[in-house]
Amino acid sequence: MMRFPLTFTLALTLALAPLAAPAQDNPFATRVMVNDRAITYYEITQRQLMLQALRAPGGSEKEVIKALVEDRLRVQQAKADGVTVTAEQIQAGMEEFAGRANLTAEQFTQAIGQGGVEPQTFRDFVEAGLLWRNVVRARFGPSAQVTEADIDRAIANATRKTEVQVLVSELIIPAPPGREGEVLGLATQLQQSISTEAQFSAAVAQYSAAPSRARGGRLDLLPLTNLPPAIAPIVLALAPGQVSDPFPIPGAVALFQLRGITETDQPGAVAVDVEYAQFLLPNDANGAAEAATIRTRVDTCNDLYTLAKGLPEDQLIRDGVKPLAEVPQDIALALAPLDHGESTDLVRGGARVLLMLCSRSPQLEEPIDRASVREQLVNQRVSGQADALLEDLRANAIIREP
Numbered sequence: 001m002m003r004f005p006l007t008f009t010l011a012l013t014l015a016l017a018p019l020a021a022p023a024q025d026n027p028f029a030t031r032v033m034v035n036d037r038a039i040t041y042y043e044i045t046q047r048q049l050m051l052q053a054l055r056a057p058g059g060s061e062k063e064v065i066k067a068l069v070e071d072r073l074r075v076q077q078a079k080a081d082g083v084t085v086t087a088e089q090i091q092a093g094m095e096e097f098a099g100r101a102n103l104t105a106e107q108f109t110q111a112i113g114q115g116g117v118e119p120q121t122f123r124d125f126v127e128a129g130l131l132w133r134n135v136v137r138a139r140f141g142p143s144a145q146v147t148e149a150d151i152d153r154a155i156a157n158a159t160r161k162t163e164v165q166v167l168v169s170e171l172i173i174p175a176p177p178g179r180e181g182e183v184l185g186l187a188t189q190l191q192q193s194i195s196t197e198a199q200f201s202a203a204v205a206q207y208s209a210a211p212s213r214a215r216g217g218r219l220d221l222l223p224l225t226n227l228p229p230a231i232a233p234i235v236l237a238l239a240p241g242q243v244s245d246p247f248p249i250p251g252a253v254a255l256f257q258l259r260g261i262t263e264t265d266q267p268g269a270v271a272v273d274v275e276y277a278q279f280l281l282p283n284d285a286n287g288a289a290e291a292a293t294i295r296t297r298v299d300t301c302n303d304l305y306t307l308a309k310g311l312p313e314d315q316l317i318r319d320g321v322k323p324l325a326e327v328p329q330d331i332a333l334a335l336a337p338l339d340h341g342e343s344t345d346l347v348r349g350g351a352r353v354l355l356m357l358c359s360r361s362p363q364l365e366e367p368i369d370r371a372s373v374r375e376q377l378v379n380q381r382v383s384g385q386a387d388a389l390l391e392d393l394r395a396n397a398i399i400r401e402p
Contacts, residue, residue: 026041027040027041027042027045028040028041028042029041030402031044031065031401032065032068032069032399032400032401033398033399033400033401033402034069034072034073034076034397034398034399035072035076035397035398035399037072037075037076039065039068039069039072043068043121044061044064044065044068046116046117046118046121047059047064047067047068047121048061048064049112049115049116049117050112050115050117050121050122050125051064051189052115053111053112053115053117057186057189057190057193058189058192058193069394069397069399070390070394071124071125071128073390073393073394073397074128074129074131074132074135074390075127075128075131076393077132077135077389077393078131078132078134078135081135081138081139083131083134083135083138084131085127085130085131085134089130090123090126090127090130091105093126093127093129093130094108094122094123094126097126100181100184103181108122109122132386136382136385136386136389137382139385139389140381140382140385140386141378141382143381143385144378144381144382144385145378146374146377146378146381150377151370151373151374151377154373154376154377155368155370155373163223163224163225163263163264164223164224164236164261164262164263165221165222165223165224165261165262165263165264166221166222166223166224166227166235166236166258166260166261166262167218167219167220167221167258167259167260167261168219168222168227168235168256168257168258168259169197169200169201169204169212169216169217169218169219169256169257169259170204170208170210170212170217170219170254170255170256170333171187171190171200171203171204171207171208171210171217171254171255171256171257172208172209172210172212172249172252172253172254172333173186173187173207173208173209173252173253173254173255174209174251174252175248175251175252175253176251180248180253183252183253184246184248184253186207186253187246187253187254187255188245188246190203190207190243190255191243191244191245191246191255194243194257195241196241197216197241197257197259200216200217200243200255200257201216201217201218203255204216204217209252209347210334211344211345217257218259219336219337220337221262222336222337224236225271225272225324226272226335226336226337226360227332227333227336228324228325228327228329228332228333228336229271229324229325230247230325230329231247231254231256231329231333233376234247234256235256235258236261237376237380238256238257238258239258240258240259240260240261241257241258241259242257242258243255243256243257244256244257247329249328249329249330249333250328250329250330250348251330251347251348252330254333271323271324271325271362272323272324272360272361272362273321273322273323273324273359273360273361273362274321274322274324274327274332274335274357274358274359274360274361275301275318275319275320275321275322275357275358275359276301276318276327276331276335276355276356276357276358277301277304277316277317277318277355277356277358278316278317278318278331278353278354278355279291279294279304279307279308279315279316279353279354279356280314280315280316280317280351280352280353281351281352281353281354282351282352283347283350283351283352284352287351287352288345288352291345291352291354294307294343294354295343295354298343298356299341300340300341300358301318301341301356301358304316304318304356318358321359321361330346330348331346331348331355334346334355335355335357335360338356338357339357340357340358340359340360341356341357341358342356342357343355343356343357
């Protein structure tokens with residue numbers, strides 16, 4: 001099901017770009033019929049209010065009607081298949097959904113209520129997704145069974161000794177405190193709407209705060225193991241041109257688009273240890289200028305100690321060698337394209353950080369979670385079949401305007 005995140009601290013204005021305007025005398029009048037079920041002006045307005053609360057794209061009447069039509073088709077197919085969900089399951093789904101932003105379902109319902117969204121709208125949205133998930137599992141689960149041999153092949157591909165290199169584009173959307181859910185919603189909508197590199201670059205130009213913004217988010221070819229361990233398998237599972245699900249990192253939400261993947265004959269590390277230095281500067285124009293000056297004066301992390309003489313001890317931070325998996329996600333991601341002695345700027349904790357890579361070295365291989373690999377393979381197999389089923393339902397449905 002579509003995923004909309006959930007933290008709302010803003011007081012919502014109702015200056016909606018034209019909502020489903022007609023039927024002011026009767027908001028429950030039918031706007032579209034899907035087989036024998038109506039979609040009303042009221043439902044369209046409610047979905048638009050939810051999207052506007054998230055400050056997310058996709059709120060035009062045409063796009064909202066398409067989403068509601070798909071929900072109707074999901075629910076109708078569930079009924080035809082005899083698939084149901086209990087009130088307890090729906091409540092659990094609402095709690096899970098709200099929990100992505102550390103809210104309870106009640107807190108989430110109150111938040112969207114400030115923008116005029118009724119609790120039943122949220123409930124119906126979650127119920128449609130749960131029903132569809134059960135339909136997909138019942139129909140395609142048996143055919144998506146993964147064998148131990150399948151898992152072995154997937155692990156072999158993921159841990160092959162030859163070095164895997166990737167061409168990746170990144171979109172890093174700042175998420176100030178209190179707006180994490182809103183930004184996650186925006187990232188989700190972007191992920192669902194982007195299908196080309198040009199569209200991804202356009203989104204980078206509009207939303208990204210990373211240094212790669214000037215290059216349309218494009219990173220140079222880099223070893224897969226340079227990426228944070230939590231992100232590398234996400235990138236590896238993408239097809240060229242595909243955009244990842246939103247990935248929360250400290251202070252931001254990240255999207256990745258795979259542009260290409262290559263394999264070299266040289267042995268590659270399974271994982272790496274890194275050492276890096278952080279030189280803290282003011283997050284303003286003076287800090288940016290000072291960072292640029294520092295780069296012209298240093299070649300290694302040790303050179304930073306000369307510049308730090310007489311400054312507060314906590315202005316230069318160097319923690320020693322540690323596994324990349326233990327490095328904060330935003331720092332690990334910023335380190336990914338760097339070579340030894342190279343640096344980049346990063347804003348975190350209200351300060352500008354000149355981040356320099358001191359060293360990167362191979363690490364011994366760690367055990368692989370076979371259950372996670374199995375789940376990933378099952379999801380990959382089921383996803384395509386579910387999309388095809390939904391398209392088939394739409395093609396065979398009677399969709400008309402009264």
